[in-house]
Amino acid sequence: MLVLLPPSETKALGGDGAPLDLAALSWPELTGVRAGLLDTLVELAGDRAAARTALGLSERQDDEVARNAGLRSAPTAPALERYTGVLYDALDIRSMTRAQRARADRRLAVGSALFGLIRGTDRIPGYRLSAGSALPGRPTLRALWRPSLGPVLAAVDELVVDLRSGAYAALAPVPGAVTLDVLSERPGGTRAVVSHSNKAHKGRVARLLATTTGEPGDVVRLRALLRRAGFHVEHAGGTALTLVVPAAAAN
Template sequence: MLLLLPPSETKVQGGTGRSLLLGALRFPELTRVRSRVIAALLELSADQEEAVTALKLGPRGHGEVAINRAVRRSPTVPAIDRYTGVLYDALDAGTLSETARDFAARHLVIQSALFGPIGALDPVPGYRLSHSSKLPGMRLPAVWSAPAGAALTAVGGLVVDLRSEGYAELAPISAPERSVYVRVVSVDDTGRRRALNHFNKKTKGLFARAILENAEDFDDVEDLAAWGDAAGFTLTPGAVAGEWDLLVPAAASAAAASPTAASRPA
């Protein structure tokens, strides 16, 4: 089984590991493509103004260009510990059990725009690049799609895809009979469903954490859905073939989105 997650623009900086070693990353067959994308990022980063524009950085993000310039020599941390933000805060990798982290090492893959798909415990440096970023002479979907998609498809087994659409395009799975794309939707008392934004990421993080802590290699989505029901996650077929909806009660998502929710007494 593969559990696929998107990365995050926000990341922990610094690190404790040695500098980037492409050969240490999962899917070594992607090393040549990774080198090309890194070279393009370094070329872009040589021009501060051009890089700020291409990476769509606000005034507070200009320092990200210097971080990109140092991507080959800066210290690393495991990928699952590098990313922050709503999804990764909910995943809370630092508090995962040893069994869960071991399961993540074998089954969790994060879709990076810079490195392609990487293993949860792969050592990676800080960087800034998203699926929609523009690099000199290349379009990221065109560069990554075929080789990264083939690498993921070759793994075999059930693929549980929690990536956003933009990152899924960087490595499409060519095995629809054993892959499931999960969308987080709210459902009200009438059964009406609608897509979520902020709560989508939180729910995916909680769902991924539960799967890792459960540490079961599911054979198919029906087995995953049956486990989900017992674990408090409702997973049902979506409106499009190959897609499943992870349901969140409308009242729960509305409460979580409320600006005053955090200040209410527990």
């Protein structure tokens, strides 16, 4: 089972690893696109105004531009320790046992605007680039990534659970992947899409899938695993699952 996570805009500072080595990252067939984007970000950082516009930043976020300027020399950390925020708080990898972390390292991957797809163990620096960023003089990130990332994802020969957000999933969809929508349900039965805590719920699901000793091979078995763990999951057909949470837990 491969669980695809979205990245986060917020990232932990520092790291104790050597500077970025693109050749050491998983899925080396993506190295060409990674290298081109890395060069673009470093060069773009030389023009702060242009960088702010391309990356959707304000002047108060010039530290993010400076971070991109140092991408080649900055220390690295495992991706699962680099990304922070609501989903990664719920995933809570630091509380995992050694056996659980080993399973998480095998099963979790992150969809990234800069790296395309990386394992949780891949060492990366902090950076700023979102799926919706528009880099001057370059095609859209979707146009850049789909020709190489699409075949990589299509070649995965195990169950894929795609928890990426829409913008990252659009970089390269995964044929046959299981997806998860989160809905809140009021006492009267009315339902609404969960927005604020969507990431937290997906983080809890990701933690279960990362640490379980089970190996579901299809959407039906996956739903059964989630339900045994206490999640209210519905399956109306196909490969889409719906996680239903009480309205009181959706905030």
